Amino acid sequence: MTEQTWNPLLRDQISWHWTNQLRDRLDGLTDDEYFWEPAPGCWNVRPRGTGTAPMQAGSGAMTIDFAFPQPDPPPFTTIAWRLGHVIVGVLAMRNASHFGRTPTDYASFAYAETASAALEQLDAEYATWLAGVESLGESGLARPCGEAEGPYAERSMAELVLHINRELIHHLSEVCLLRDLYLHTNPAANGATR
Secondary structure: OOOOOHHHHHHHHHHHHHHHHHHHHHOOOOHHHHHOOOOOOOEOEEEOOOOOOOEEEOOOOEEEEEOOOOOOOOOOEOHHHHHHHHHHHHHHHHHHHHHOOOOOOOOOOOOOOOHHHHHHHHHHHHHHHHHHHHHHHHHHHHOEOOHHHHHHOOOEHHHHHHHHHHHHHHHHHHHHHHHHHHHHHOHHHHHOOO
């Protein structure tokens, strides 16, 4: 009987979803969709100085809305905000902590000014993450995450990979659903193709 190797299985879990259910659904994302606010008081990515939340973060021309502690209930978030969260908080910060990416966080990141630029950032961080997971091999999955993961420092890298897979599937599925909502609530968008 062949011994099971977990690294390819963990990578396949997210790469299958990315390739077969997700990435194509993001193609053609327009700037109107990216910044669309489907509810009052949305958190978004906005030009510097125009934020509406108690706090804004970002190093470039755009900032992301947030508050600490988060309000209850939290504001509805746009596609731009959700992509910013995935790109920075889910992927880039982990890539920096574990796979040699230049350090970054919500405050130091330069958020995309356009939907196409955001998708380029997403693709780059995803590729770095997947290559980083592959580089762990089997033994690297068993090692602890370390202090970068705060209270989860003693948990294994395999647990972190599973967590990131869940985060990507969860939040990027939300983005796809928001695209569907945009298409069905904006008559001018009905001619768009996906």
